[in-house]
Every structure is written in C-alpha cells, then in structure tokens.
C-alpha cells in the first residue's frame with residue numbers, strides 16, 4: 001500500500017479529500033433528521049481523521065484545529081500544551097475539519113468545506129501560509145495550492161455599462177454594514193454558507209468578492225486564503241492590512257477576498273462604511 005503524496009501541497013489535498021469522503025459517507029449514513037447529531041458527528045469524524053493522519057505522516061509538525069479543546073483561547077490567557085508548541089514550532093497545520101457546519105446538516109446544500117493549511121516560520125508570503133487545500137465534497141472538487149486554478153478573468157461589460165459586482169456574504173451572520181456598502185458600489189449580495197465555499201466561489205469566478213466582519217478564527221480562512229493568493233487574488237483584512245496566521249490569539253475577525261482589479265474600490269468603500 002502506498003502512502004500519501006509527499007509534497008505538502010499534495011498532502012493537504014489528499015487529507016482534505018479523505019476527510020470530505022468521510023463526511024459525505026456520514027451524511028448518507030445518518031440522514032438529516034437530527035441536524036445537531038449530524039453536525040457533532042461531522043466535526044468529530046473529520047477532525048479525528050485529519051489529526052490521525054497528521055500524527056502519522058507529519059509527526060514533527062504542530063496543529064491548530066477548530067475542534068481541539070482550548071483552540072479559541074489566546075495563548076497568553078490559559079496555556080494549553082498545543083498552544084505553546086504551535087507558537088514555537090517551525091511548521092503548523094491550521095485545520096477547520098468542517099467549515100459551514102450548519103450547511104453540512106441541511107439536505108441538498110453544497111456550501112460546506114474541509115480546510116487544511118500549512119503555516120511555516122520561514123515562509124516568504126506575508127500571511128506565512130505555504131500550502132493549503134479546500135475540499136468541497138458536495139461539489140466534488142478540491143482546490144489546492146499544489147495545482148492552483150487560473151485567476152478568474154474580468155467579466156465582459158454589458159452593453160448598458162459595467163456588470164454588477166457579485167458579493168458573497170454569510171447567510172446567517174453578514175456584516176451589519178454590508179447592505180449599505182453593496183448599494184453604494186452597485187453590488188449584488190450572494191448569501192452563502194462557509195468561508196471556504198465563499199472564497200472558492202471567488203477563485204472559480206462564480207462571485208467577484210467576499211467580505212466578512214464581526215468575528216472569525218484563523219482556521220476559517222487559512223486554507224482558502226492560501227489557495228486564493230496562489231491563484232493571484234487579493235486577500236487582506238478589511239482595512240487593507242495583511243492577514244496573519246499562527247498568532248498567539250487565533251481570532252481573525254474580518255477579511256476581503258476579491259479579484260485584484262476590484263481591491264482598491266472595495267477597500268475604499270470599506271473605509272467609508274467601517275473605517
């Protein structure tokens with residue numbers, strides 16, 4: 001029996017795909033009658049699988065996973081063994097075993113994802129991420145930095161003028177300022193679950209941008225941001241500053257991911273609405 005792919009990018013893809021297949025199997029086995037039970041089982045099955053494979057194939061690396069006990073704590077407050085090791089480690093896997101847990105539990109929805117990213121101390125990128133994969137099991141695809149998709153091109157303008165910007169946002173917790181911002185820039189809001197699914201939709205050109213504010217953690221965006229930047233997209237905080245990963249405090253409450261040609265226009269609008 002062969003082992004998993006050796007390069008970190010191909011390994012991230014392999015892991016995201018394996019976890020995604022397990023999650024599809026769980027949906028088929030449990031059905032949708034008990035959403036709470038399906039969500040809990042999904043988080044656990046995917047986390048356990050990824051944790052086990054990382055321990056087996058990358059034993060020297062540290063891990064930050066949404067589903068680890070104490071993962072949301074800032075390191076300075078209450079120190080768990082994992083929090084200490086990841087802050088001194090040279091390589092840290094940042095994992096969201098099931099992003100869009102709510103959508104995973106709703107029959108027919110495909111906007112949920114598995115996130116596997118690798119942060120490295122000696123990375124030359126501003127975010128520090130050197131590999132990542134976003135599994136979209138119900139869409140039967142995995143996007144990864146090992147084979148980054150081509151950057152989406154600008155859409156042709158209509159005869160009557162510029163196309164409306166399609167702006168993805170949370171279905172359940174969109175930023176309070178977003179309706180006003182969308183009206184100002186003439187954007188159409190596209191509600192969608194999962195940060196990974198929304199960033200994947202920007203990568204594939206199904207939408208033009210994703211804006212989030214009001215709360216999120218590093219694992220919600222690490223893997224999809226690694227793929228987005230490998231593809232040549234803009235990814236930053238909503239004030240334009242760099243996204244940083246493997247910080248002592250894992251909260252990373254806001255971000256903008258979009259085509260590069262839209263970045264200055266959207267950052268200027270963000271400055272007016274929440275600067």
Ligand SMILES: Nc1ncnc2c1ncn2[C@@H]1O[C@H](COP(=O)(O)O)[C@@H](OP(=O)(O)O)[C@H]1O
Pocket residue numbers: 066096098099100101102169170171172173192193194195196213214215216217220
């Ligand atoms: N205000 C907030 N505070 C904390 N996490 C948030 C948040 N808004 C969104 N998120 C997290 O970001 C991910 C995408 O959210 P959404 O689908 O609403 O866009 C979800 O991850 P999980 O599904 O992994 O919990 C969700 O929990």
Ligand SMILES: [Mg+2]
Pocket residue numbers: 066096098099100195219220
């Ligand atoms: Mg998440």
